[in-house]
Amino acid sequence: MSLRTDTGASRRPPFDRLLIANRGEIAVRVARACRELGISPIAVHSDVDADALHVRAADRSERIGPAAAAESYLSIEAILDAARRSGAQAIHPGYGFLSERAEFARAVEAAGIVFVGPPPDALASLGDKLAARRSAAAAGVPIVPGTEVAVTDDLDLVAAVGLPVMLKAAAGGGGRGMRRVDTLDDLPSALATARREAHAAFGDGTVYAERLVSPARHVEVQLLGDRHGRLAVLGERDCSVQRRHQKLVEESPSPAVDEPLREALFDSARRVATTVPFHNAATVEFLVDGDGNHYFLEMNTRLQVEHGVTELVTGLDLVAWQIRVAAGEPIPEELRSAERRGHAIEVRCYAEDPYHGFVPTAGRIGAWRLPDGPGVRVDAGIEGDTDLRPEYDPLLAKLLVWADDRPAALARLRRALDELAIGGLQTDAGFLRWLVDDDAFVSGDYDTSLIETRWHDGPPLTDAEAALAARAALSARLDAPPTTTPRAAPAATPWAEAARRDGLRR
Amino acid sequence: MTDHDVRVGDEAVVPADGWTLAWDDRASGLARLIGPGRSIPVIVEGEGTDWTVTLHGRRIPVTVRSWRERILADAETEARTHSGPTTVAATLPGLVVAVAVAAGEEVAAGTSLLTIEAMKMQNEVRAPRDGTVLEVTVATGDTVATGAPLVRLA
Numbered sequence: 001m002s003l004r005t006d007t008g009a010s011r012r013p014p015f016d017r018l019l020i021a022n023r024g025e026i027a028v029r030v031a032r033a034c035r036e037l038g039i040s041p042i043a044v045h046s047d048v049d050a051d052a053l054h055v056r057a058a059d060r061s062e063r064i065g066p067a068a069a070a071e072s073y074l075s076i077e078a079i080l081d082a083a084r085r086s087g088a089q090a091i092h093p094g095y096g097f098l099s100e101r102a103e104f105a106r107a108v109e110a111a112g113i114v115f116v117g118p119p120p121d122a123l124a125s126l127g128d129k130l131a132a133r134r135s136a137a138a139a140g141v142p143i144v145p146g147t148e149v150a151v152t153d154d155l156d157l158v159a160a161v162g163l164p165v166m167l168k169a170a171a172g173g174g175g176r177g178m179r180r181v182d183t184l185d186d187l188p189s190a191l192a193t194a195r196r197e198a199h200a201a202f203g204d205g206t207v208y209a210e211r212l213v214s215p216a217r218h219v220e221v222q223l224l225g226d227r228h229g230r231l232a233v234l235g236e237r238d239c240s241v242q243r244r245h246q247k248l249v250e251e252s253p254s255p256a257v258d259e260p261l262r263e264a265l266f267d268s269a270r271r272v273a274t275t276v277p278f279h280n281a282a283t284v285e286f287l288v289d290g291d292g293n294h295y296f297l298e299m300n301t302r303l304q305v306e307h308g309v310t311e312l313v314t315g316l317d318l319v320a321w322q323i324r325v326a327a328g329e330p331i332p333e334e335l336r337s338a339e340r341r342g343h344a345i346e347v348r349c350y351a352e353d354p355y356h357g358f359v360p361t362a363g364r365i366g367a368w369r370l371p372d373g374p375g376v377r378v379d380a381g382i383e384g385d386t387d388l389r390p391e392y393d394p395l396l397a398k399l400l401v402w403a404d405d406r407p408a409a410l411a412r413l414r415r416a417l418d419e420l421a422i423g424g425l426q427t428d429a430g431f432l433r434w435l436v437d438d439d440a441f442v443s444g445d446y447d448t449s450l451i452e453t454r455w456h457d458g459p460p461l462t463d464a465e466a467a468l469a470a471r472a473a474l475s476a477r478l479d480a481p482p483t484t485t486p487r488a489a490p491a492a493t494p495w496a497e498a499a500r501r502d503g504l505r506r
Numbered sequence: 507m508t509d510h511d512v513r514v515g516d517e518a519v520v521p522a523d524g525w526t527l528a529w530d531d532r533a534s535g536l537a538r539l540i541g542p543g544r545s546i547p548v549i550v551e552g553e554g555t556d557w558t559v560t561l562h563g564r565r566i567p568v569t570v571r572s573w574r575e576r577i578l579a580d581a582e583t584e585a586r587t588h589s590g591p592t593t594v595a596a597t598l599p600g601l602v603v604a605v606a607v608a609a610g611e612e613v614a615a616g617t618s619l620l621t622i623e624a625m626k627m628q629n630e631v632r633a634p635r636d637g638t639v640l641e642v643t644v645a646t647g648d649t650v651a652t653g654a655p656l657v658r659l660a
Contacts, residue, residue, distance in 0.1 A: 193628065200603070200623065244627065355564065359598040360624055362652050367534035367549045384534065390599045390651060423535050423549040423560060430563030458564070465561055466514040467522035468546065472539055473557035473568035474512050475527035476550045 013038035014327030015089040015114070020044070020058065021079045022094030025381030025398060026303070027054035030092045033319035042086045044079060046072035048389055053381055062086055067391045073097045076104050080111050090114040090326060092319075096393065099302040100127060100173070116326040118301035122276040126299050130170040130208050135275040136296040141268045144287065144295040146210035155187055158209045167191060169198030170206035173298060175245030177201055180212060213295065215447035217256045217288040218242065221269035222310045224318065224335075225279040226325045232336040233266045234316065237309050240448050241435065243358045248428065248451075249435065250306035251345040252313050255406065255444025261292050272299050281307070281322050305348070305398070308379060312344035312402040343409040344402045347432045349422065351394040354431035355458045358451075360394045363387075367423030371416035375402045375409075388425065396427065406444065410436055431455060511576045513569040555579075591640055594631060594657040596650045600624030605646055607657065611639045619657050622650065631656060 019042040020030045027043060031054065034041035043058035048067040055061040062082035065072035072078060074097055083091055091108050093099035099117065102124035108115040117123070126132050130150065137143045146161050150170060158165055158181075167190060169177030177198035181190045191207065199205035222234040238254030239247040257265065269284040276299070283304050285297040307318045316338060325331065352358045368384025380397035382388065388396075401416055403409040414436045420429060431451075440446040440454060461469075512519055522541070527550065530536040535551040549560035555575055557568045571579065600622040607619050613633045620642075622629050637659035644656050 197628065359629075360600075362599045366551060367531070367536045369536060390649070417563070418547060420563075421536055421547060421549055421560070423551055426565045427563065430565075433563045461514070461564070461566065463519075464522070465564075465566070466517070466519045468525065468539055468548075469514055469559040469561055469566040469568050470512045470519040471521035471525045472527055472537070472548050472550050472559045472561075473552070473570050474510060474521045476537075476552070476557060477510070477554075477570040479527065479529075 011038075014324055014329065015039050017042055017059075017086060017088045018090045018092055018116070018323065019062075019079070019083045019086060019088035019113075020054070020092050020094065021073070022092075022097055022099075023049055023052065023054050023073060023381070023392065025054075025379045025395065026094040026096075026305075028057045028381055029379050030094060030319055031057040033317060033323060036317070037320055037323060039323070042082075042088050044073070044082050046391075048391070053383055060086060067389070069097070069391060076101075076107050079104075080107060080113075083108075083113055084111070088113065090116055090323070092116040092323065093302065095303050095305055100300070102127060114326050116280065116322050118276070118278050118280050118282065122278045122301050125276055126301055128170055129168065129172060129298055130206070132275075132298060133208075133296070136272050136299075139271040139275050141271050141296045142294060144210040144213055144297070147208045149208070150206045151191065151209050153188075153191070155184065155191075158187060158191075159184060161209050161211050164212040164214075165209045166212050167194040167207050167209055169194070169202055169204070170208055171202035171204035172198060173300065175242070177207070178245045181209075213287045213289050215290050215449060216240075217254065217447055218247070218285065218297075219254050219257060219265060219288050219294070220283045220285040220304075221265055222304075222307070222318075223269060223273055223282045223284065224321055224325065224331060225273065225282065226331045227279050227328055228330045230331045230336065231270065231273055232331050232338065233269060234310050234314050234318075234338060235340045236262065236265055237306055239306065240446060241441070241450055242448050243451050247306065247348070248350075249345065249347050249432070250309050251343065251406075251409075252309045253340065253343065256288060258292075261288070261294065265294055268294065268296060272296060276301070280325055281318055305395070306346050308377060308398060308400045309344045309346045312377070312400060313340040313342060314338050315341070342402055342404050343406045344400060345409050345413050346398055346400045347413065347417070347435075348395060348428075349397045349399060349420070349432070350428045351388050351396055351425055352428050353426040354428045354455070355426070357457065358428065358431075360390075361425045361427070362390050363425040365396075365422060365424045367421050369419065369421040370397065371399060371419035373416075373419075375412050376400070376416050377402075384423075396422065410442060430458065434458065509572065511569075511571045511573060513571075514566060592634060592637065592659045593655045594619060594634060594659065596622060596631070596652055596654045596656055598622065598624050598629065599651050600629065600649070602644050602646055602648045602650060602656075603628065605642055605644070607639050607642065609639050609641055613637060613639060613659070620644070633657075633659065635659065 017040045020027045031041035041058040043055045043061035044064045064078040098104040102120045105115045105120035164182045167179040179190045179194040194207045195205040218239045224232045237250045237252045239250045241249035272284045282301040284299045286294045288294045351361045370378045377400040401412040403412050417433045525539045525541040535549045538545045551558045555571045559566045603623045604621040615635045617633045618630045640658040640660045
């Protein structure tokens with residue numbers, strides 16, 4: 001599972017210092033790539049993150065403001081100040097926060113710092129999903145039938161698309177501001193809600209309508225471009241397991257894609273990439289319907305949360321390549337024809353309650369045991385015995401597995417999920433453990449409705465599970481000394497402690 | 507037969523026979539249930555009567571009471587349910603984006619009291635029963651944690 005990074009010791013680092021304008025697992029991930037490239041990683045932190053994992057992964061960290069993201073991780077001025085103070089030559093935005101804000105990319109470049117991402121103009125043009133739809137169609141890429149213009153209160157315009165429709169935010173992405181509408185009666189209120197949500201999330205209430213594609217698979221193609229006009233197509237990822245139109249599980253290759261469809265998707269992705277002045281990592285997202293037709297959804301010119309899936313099947317370090325490409329390095333020929341091997345699956349561990357509609361949970365994380373062993377990778381941004389900050393994304397960790405084929409990858413994922421233990425709050429781990437035994441997921445024949453149609457709020461607790469839980473709690477109570485000391489007395493020596501732990505593990 | 511009343515949620519449950527609990531780390535609750543020919547990883551958190559057992563990723567609330575504790579608790583519940591104001595609390599953390607009621611207003615069960623935005627989704631908080639609003643303890647723009655009191659109903 002070693003990543004092919006081509007970072008021999010003789011290679012000169014592309015930068016001396018790089019500032020990571022993010023937090024959590026992705027900031028840790030970028031810091032790791034920096035270290036392997038010989039670059040000194042600089043973190044940024046809000047007041048509540050001063051001791052966070054991502055801060056400790058870096059060589060130094062700059063305070064950028066209070067807990068509220070708007071005044072820290074979303075503050076262009078604070079981040080540029082931090083970059084200047086620390087002498088960073090480049091800024092990696094990660095995903096989320098400022099990663100797709102053209103004005104941020106512009107400000108970074110104006111400050112004489114390299115932005116690890118696409119040219120600002122690409123961000124500006126792709127940020128408008130409605131405009132991106134029009135340019136993709138002009139490039140000969142199929143798009144979902146829908147409105148060519150924004151919908152305000154012209155209901156006939158939407159009706160002409162054909163119900164049911166999906167309302168989407170033009171400034172959106174990531175599933176936010178999306179509303180499904182089945183009947184004309186529901187349309188006015190759905191439109192109002194979608195516009196309000198879009199405005200709250202993006203500061204822009206522009207909404208358009210697309211015909212609902214159902215059943216649908218969500219399949220995306222990973223691209224990497226350099227500053228010399230070269231483009232590498234690095235395979236597809238299937239991201240059809242979603243809640244609230246947001247991804248929970250990703251795999252590559254897609255079980256729904258055969259060779260002809262794969263070629264068609266790659267061809268469409270290349271065409272979309274020609275519509276924007278683009279370099280760096282990008283993802284072109286498609287819906288695939290039951291007949292194997294594909295439709296362009298959107299293009300994201302940043303690192304995706306699920307990039308690790310592609311790294312496992314290609315052996316490439318995408319973050320390292322983002323940084324090298326940003327420094328002007330050309331993409332070598334062998335990378336452009338990189339073959340993909342085996343099967344990779346990622347599951348996202350969120351602080352969410354899958355038994356109650358995946359609502360976010362909060363609190364203090366207690367037990368924290370991550371899986372390990374052959375073919376397992378964990379990208380975590382937090383650790384045990386810490387408070388989960390309600391101000392930020394509830395992603396706790398990404399668990400990735402790789403194996404020769406899909407059945408072996410599923411077996412490995414099942415094993416890894418049994419090793420995973422997160423205490424203190426409800427996570428989606430219960431759903432993920434159910435998923436790896438679900439007939440539809442195991443067969444590979446599933447679509448974006450899997451959670452609604454098969455999970456609901458999870459199966460009821462069985463009598464056997466209740467009896468086991470009862471046994472565990474009763475044993476714990478009878479076992480517990482009636483004192484208030486929560487921790488066992490320290491062992492006499494570290495060796496004795498290690499031996500005791502070893503004995504318990506057996 | 508045990509001399510304890512063990513409940514999962516509200517339901518009395520007979521603890522599984524032939525299984526014992528082995529701690530991996532008592533402080534954090536990491537443990538295994540060891541049964542006939544197999545072991546299952548669990549997390550056991552809590553103390554006294556209130557426990558949470560995480561099994562296959564699901565947090566299961568378990569109450570373990572001696573019969574004496576059970577009788578006392580039942581008597582207390584009985585006394586509490588007779589009357590008194592109800593506090594409507596946040597079931598998820600988020601941002602209060604709209605407040606639809608004010609103190610003194612009569613509301614019917616199901617009336618929308620306020621809207622909390624979490625994960626960019628708007629979630630309406632509704633009145634659990636008919637009543638009069640005694641107090642609204644939050645305002646638009648407040649960030650609330652799970653369990654935070656929002657509205658008191660008489």
